[in-house]
Amino acid sequence: MEDITSEILQQVLAESEKYSPEAFTPDDVREAIEKQKRSQRDFAALLSPAAAELLEPIAERAKIETAQYFGNGIRLFTPLYLANYCVNQCVYCAFNGSNKILRGKLTRDEIIRELNAIAVTGLDEILLLTGESREKSDVEYIAEAVETAAGIFSTVGLEIYPLDTGEYAYLREKGADFVSVYQETYDTAIYESVHPAGPKRCFSYRFNAQERAILGGMRGVSFGALLGLGDFRRDAFAAGLHAWLLQQKYPHAEVSFSVPRLRSFENHPEGGSHSVGERELLQVMLALRLFMPFAGITISTRERAGFRDNVLGLCATKISAGVSVGVGGHESEQKGSEQFDISDPRSVDEIHRAIQTRGLQPVYTDYIRV
Amino acid sequence: MNDKLILGGREFSSRLILGSGKFSLELIRAAIEFGGAEIVTLALRRANLKGNQSILDYIPESVTLLPNTSGARTAEEALRIARLSRELGCGDFIKVEVISDSKYLLPDNMETIRAVEMLSREGFVVLPYMHPDLSAARRMRDAGAAAIMPLGAPIGSNMGLLTRDFIKILIAEIDLPIIVDAGIGRPSQACEAMELGCAAVMANTAIATAGDVAAMACAFRLAIEAGRAAFLAKPGRILESGGEASSPLTGFLED
Numbered sequence: 001m002e003d004i005t006s007e008i009l010q011q012v013l014a015e016s017e018k019y020s021p022e023a024f025t026p027d028d029v030r031e032a033i034e035k036q037k038r039s040q041r042d043f044a045a046l047l048s049p050a051a052a053e054l055l056e057p058i059a060e061r062a063k064i065e066t067a068q069y070f071g072n073g074i075r076l077f078t079p080l081y082l083a084n085y086c087v088n089q090c091v092y093c094a095f096n097g098s099n100k101i102l103r104g105k106l107t108r109d110e111i112i113r114e115l116n117a118i119a120v121t122g123l124d125e126i127l128l129l130t131g132e133s134r135e136k137s138d139v140e141y142i143a144e145a146v147e148t149a150a151g152i153f154s155t156v157g158l159e160i161y162p163l164d165t166g167e168y169a170y171l172r173e174k175g176a177d178f179v180s181v182y183q184e185t186y187d188t189a190i191y192e193s194v195h196p197a198g199p200k201r202c203f204s205y206r207f208n209a210q211e212r213a214i215l216g217g218m219r220g221v222s223f224g225a226l227l228g229l230g231d232f233r234r235d236a237f238a239a240g241l242h243a244w245l246l247q248q249k250y251p252h253a254e255v256s257f258s259v260p261r262l263r264s265f266e267n268h269p270e271g272g273s274h275s276v277g278e279r280e281l282l283q284v285m286l287a288l289r290l291f292m293p294f295a296g297i298t299i300s301t302r303e304r305a306g307f308r309d310n311v312l313g314l315c316a317t318k319i320s321a322g323v324s325v326g327v328g329g330h331e332s333e334q335k336g337s338e339q340f341d342i343s344d345p346r347s348v349d350e351i352h353r354a355i356q357t358r359g360l361q362p363v364y365t366d367y368i369r370v
Numbered sequence: 371m372n373d374k375l376i377l378g379g380r381e382f383s384s385r386l387i388l389g390s391g392k393f394s395l396e397l398i399r400a401a402i403e404f405g406g407a408e409i410v411t412l413a414l415r416r417a418n419l420k421g422n423q424s425i426l427d428y429i430p431e432s433v434t435l436l437p438n439t440s441g442a443r444t445a446e447e448a449l450r451i452a453r454l455s456r457e458l459g460c461g462d463f464i465k466v467e468v469i470s471d472s473k474y475l476l477p478d479n480m481e482t483i484r485a486v487e488m489l490s491r492e493g494f495v496v497l498p499y500m501h502p503d504l505s506a507a508r509r510m511r512d513a514g515a516a517a518i519m520p521l522g523a524p525i526g527s528n529m530g531l532l533t534r535d536f537i538k539i540l541i542a543e544i545d546l547p548i549i550v551d552a553g554i555g556r557p558s559q560a561c562e563a564m565e566l567g568c569a570a571v572m573a574n575t576a577i578a579t580a581g582d583v584a585a586m587a588c589a590f591r592l593a594i595e596a597g598r599a600a601f602l603a604k605p606g607r608i609l610e611s612g613g614e615a616s617s618p619l620t621g622f623l624e625d
Binding site: 071 | 391392394413447450526574578
């Protein structure tokens with residue numbers, strides 16, 4: 001594992017440890033809403049319990065800033081799970097290596113067929129995913145998929161296990177553009193307890209993945225915590241700061257967020273102690289929007305249609321459509337079990353119409369590979 | 371009155387250049403019609419030439435496309451996008467946007483100068499989006515730019531002519547059309563830019579996010595026409611308040 005020794009990790013951990021959500025008053029929040037350029041402290045205030053009582057004025061401001069930076073455009077994409085073999089044992093994940101689920105990986109021909117079936121829907125951005133298995137889904141396997149995808153789609157994103165800089169550079173050369181890596185939680189003690197085995201146990205290697213991706217030439221990177229694993233306010237604060245510091249260091253890099261929250265899965269019944277409701281989730285999205293108005297926010301099919309539709313244009317700028325979270329499943333029967341239950345099974349056409357109904361513009365292409 | 375905007379050897383009656391990136395496609399046609407725009411910018415990365423809903427279907431053929439190189443971070447990338455634009459039949463006009471900051475989206479003047487050099491050599495009509503710096507504008511002119519497009523304020527900010535004094539310097543010193551690009555949020559600001567002597571104004575967010583897109587496009591058209599008319603009429607001196615000399619200061623001269 002490559003060690004790039006970045007100062008950002010220590011900064012994020014130190015600042016998030018100091019963060020005390022209870023210390024903020026409604027006046028701090030109101031001040032943060034009014035500002036043109038917001039500081040780390042304003043972001044902290046917007047994530048605090050005090051801000052939870054002021055969601056409406058925060059939302060009003062977020063809507064204006066979303067329009068200012070993104071206009072009426074909403075980008076569409078869909079994920080394609082290439083393989084679900086995994087050597088990690090993340091306790092919250094259905095792909096956990098010790099779970100007895102149907103495992104599989106797509107062959108080269110299946111990948112081509114799946115990608116073509118997706119392209120027929122009009123989508124032009126694809127996100128390729130795998131579990132973590134350098135044996136079953138190695139970098140060369142992923143590179144082949146990337147090369148195929150880049151011939152069909154204008155934008156290729158990756159949501160795979162963290163790689164070394166040279167490996168990212170290799171995948172970039174094959175046509176990958178963006179990389180998503182979610183830290184899950186920035187609380188190192190919880191991180192260790194929910195990742196009992198596998199390479200994912202190494203917190204810093206995962207943390208520095210976005211920076212290695214940028215150094216490898218990727219155009220942009222995505223951040224996020226799996227809200228609900230730890231204190232969601234602190235985790236959201238850390239994820240925002242992580243992205244903020246990386247963008248400061250690499251001003252050309254595009255940064256964006258995803259905001260997954262824990263839902264029911266094989267090892268985890270609904271309603272744990274840190275559970276994050278829609279209200280809390282929206283607060284996190286709005287706080288991210290106001291802290292980094294230039295950053296994209298993606299809303300996943302983990303959320304119900306009514307929630308997803310309403311956050312579009314308010315704070316979210318990108319939405320998945322026609323989603324399958326099993327291995328394959330777009331063109332033929334899926335070859336492996338799902339990672340989680342989706343709450344919004346709508347097709348690309350249905351999502352397209354839902355976006356238009358809200359007076360927004362579905363955007364299929366907003367990127368040119370140069 | 372024969373008051374045409376001339377760019378790359380072509381004549382235009384309208385001095386409103388419409389951006390297209392922040393619109394809902396259905397509203398673009400209305401904005402063009404009510405704003406009277408004859409030039410519409412188009413981000414090549416948004417052109418979506420294989421999808422079922424291409425932005426090009428919403429732009430009347432009579433309108434001149436001004437493709438831009440958004441997404442480029444270096445001069446070489448801008449060149450590749452411009453060549454692609456030409457291959458796709460989008461014409462020889464190219465608005466150079468080279469941006470290497472994802473937070474403010476401010477232009478990189480140094481890379482932009484290099485891009486203007488490369489693109490002019492390939493015969494493009496080059497309109498560089500830039501930060502209003504006189505030296506950079508001179509270099510872009512010398513490199514063959516057809517116009518200079520300084521920003522009024524950060525893109526999408528609607529803050530207006532924050533760079534007013536520097537744009538005035540460009541108008542005074544650079545013998546090319548000066549077109550304010552980015553930051554114009556209100557018709558009054560567009561009017562002021564024209565009154566100062568800008569050759570045209572570009573607007574996108576201000577119209578695209580208005581409550582009534584068509585009505586706002588119309589308001590911009592009228593404001594730009596009024597500002598242009600005022601410029602041509604040569605505005606009178608604005609009297610400052612304060613003391614006035616009671617007798618001529620040079621009255622003592624004998625011959």
